[in-house]
Amino acid sequence: MNKTNLFKKINENELANISGGSAVAIISTIVPLALSAISAIASVVKMFQTNSGEIKNKDNSIKWNEEKTLINEKNMKNTEVKYIQPVYVAY
Numbered sequence: 001m002n003k004t005n006l007f008k009k010i011n012e013n014e015l016a017n018i019s020g021g022s023a024v025a026i027i028s029t030i031v032p033l034a035l036s037a038i039s040a041i042a043s044v045v046k047m048f049q050t051n052s053g054e055i056k057n058k059d060n061s062i063k064w065n066e067e068k069t070l071i072n073e074k075n076m077k078n079t080e081v082k083y084i085q086p087v088y089v090a091y
Contacts, residue, residue, distance in 0.1 A: 010018075036057075043055040043062075052065040 039057070043057075046053065047055065047062070047064060054061065054063045056062075
């Protein structure tokens, strides 16, 4: 017995109801991904705008403390005070 003979044809009304469900499935998949991307972008912006903080998500946690460090060089020819500003790379 051929199993393809067990399928039955559906009319246009039933087909419209089935295809509407696929749109809901796609939207329910895309929304969490979009929110995750927005959260990641907001976290990176927050990291560069504040001196210290912590960002947590389901996969990892990032802490930072960007206190400027005063450098006194013994061989400086002028009396300028230098500060070191840390640079962070998020990947």
